[in-house]
Amino acid sequence: MTDSSAPAYEAAPYSLAIDAMGGDHAPDIVLAGLDRAADRHPSARILLVGDEAVLGTLLPRFPKARRICEIRHAPSSISMEMKPTAALRLRDSSLRMAIDAVASGEAGGVVSAGNSGAMLALAKIVLKTLPGITRPAMAAVNPSARGDVVMLDLGANIACDARNLVEFAVMGEAFAKAVLGLPAPSIGLLNVGAEELKGDERLRVAAEILRNSALASQFHGFVEGHDITAGTTDVVVTDGFSGNIALKTGEGALKLVSLLLQRVFRTSLLTRIGYLLVRPGLERMKEWIDPRRYNGAVFVGLNGIVVKSHGGADAEGFAAAVDVAMDAVTHQINEKIRDRLAQVEMLMASAPEGEVAASSSAA
Amino acid sequence: MTDSSAPAYEAAPYSLAIDAMGGDHAPDIVLAGLDRAADRHPSARILLVGDEAVLGTLLPRFPKARRICEIRHAPSSISMEMKPTAALRLRDSSLRMAIDAVASGEAGGVVSAGNSGAMLALAKIVLKTLPGITRPAMAAVNPSARGDVVMLDLGANIACDARNLVEFAVMGEAFAKAVLGLPAPSIGLLNVGAEELKGDERLRVAAEILRNSALASQFHGFVEGHDITAGTTDVVVTDGFSGNIALKTGEGALKLVSLLLQRVFRTSLLTRIGYLLVRPGLERMKEWIDPRRYNGAVFVGLNGIVVKSHGGADAEGFAAAVDVAMDAVTHQINEKIRDRLAQVEMLMASAPEGEVAASSSAA
Known part of the structure; x- marks a missing residue:
């Protein structure tokens, strides 16, 4: 067990713990995904949590995955339909045991394609938020x-105040540094x-804090919906309601x-002949905006890396989620959040209490 | 002058009053747009408000527009940069005089490609909201x-409560009937x-009211961002913040x-040859999702039809905004709102006060 104030991943024996039983096509797709990921991360050490009998039979079919994985038996698993409250009571599920491995410092992070509500609830309770972070995103x-472009929050928090938004900016910057490898990512709210539209107090307060913070030179100010795909900034910060709607729209x-x-x-x-001529280009374009390539959402702000893969992801998609988790662990996203937060924290404390703590949005 | 409780457009001498001076390319584009609109609405009667000298010289170049237009002199105009507060003080601007013509019952509606903040502020103050409507959208x-698909609110109101959302549903239904000609449009919130994400109280309350209202059979329930372009419902209701972000994203x-x-x-x-082969299809597709075809946003919920054209719209775009205004006037959108509101109003009154009146979103 590690000291709770120290990042658990620093010297974890396993790079990642994987919930082998979560997702629409688990555990087959999970193992096939790890087989691909093993090529990209040959020195990774994976704790594969799930039904020992099933995994023991299946793993030999994926020789590359087998080389980096160690199986840990979990007697139960959490279905996609299970309510978070029920999932919390199940202490021997593959998801729970994988998250436990992060909490105990055995693994730097966890990846699951399972039930996201259960994952967020378990991760919050077992791992807890980083010191200084009010809510994970x-x-x-x-x-x-x-x-x-890094976007957050994508739905973990429906209503957010100015302080949450500033924290999201800090976490988004750390994410862009760790996962995209950008030295000084720009940030937009x-x-x-x-101009003519009624402003939003929490956004103005958050902008004011960021403008006076250690992130000032990277803070671009407000951005609009079309700026997300235009790539105006490297990080786009918003509340979970708008973020989820923007993503899906x-x-x-x-x-x-x-x-x-x-x-x-x-x-x-x-037109069919025309299609044949442009097909190679279209395939590249499709690949470029392929949701599989962008699979792997991170619940940032927790003591440990928590990555959610789409439930229906295929092997390539699951491997992408493993990539995200490996990048976040290797490039110490939580260290980056902690350092930045220490610089920004003071400003939040000095901002007028009522404004920073103001709930959701101006009525 | 008409009785303030009677819809002004019913026997208006002019179908529409047009702010001839509003927009990036006014008045030329406005007249060119009216020239096109005149083909589609040969019996329309247009009050063209703006600089008499300029318009008098220009109008003869657009013979079709000239046939349906009558010029009214406005000594001043509102620039795109003018603050709404300044615009409110300018009583002889082309925009103000066009809106005044609606208020006095001379015209059924108004179209402007000018300053939207000024337009919304003037329309609210001069025309006022329809009886029973809290806020225009x-x-x-x-x-x-x-x-x-009809979407509202697209940015007139940043924060909205359950009552606002129900009113938007009523107005959106009337809009879809009047402008899209649908007999019983379906509605989504x-x-x-x-499931796993924290709900939003105002949405649950609004859904509950709609489920028990005269709109029950048309109310589809909640929809998500991807449902907008999927066309899951004919009307999508949301607050102005999310709506604006969804639209622009x-x-x-x-x-x-x-x-x-x-x-x-x-x-x-x-690939260039391929492009030539598929170009006709691509052009049709481009035309189909052409923003010009969708130009013309309506500020619904006011005593009179108020249509905002994009400031940078070309003649075709401005003509589309005139189409929207003509449809809204001809098919009596405000009558439809009034009838429906009478049926839904009772339910809002009977709903628990605190919940319906709850501000913006659950913290």
């Missing part, structure tokens, strides 16, 4: 015209932007275009 | 895989949707794909 990388718009393109290409013999 | 039509995603497609087609000689 869900962060992920998205494509833009100018490269990858998502707003409706247009963007995905929906991409899906709409893809549907329309299919119609266009199927119109006639000529 | 900004509504517009967006493309989806299953046809056009935008939410983060996933969707637009941004479409722009990203368009950029990527250009890159794909320019890769090589073969």
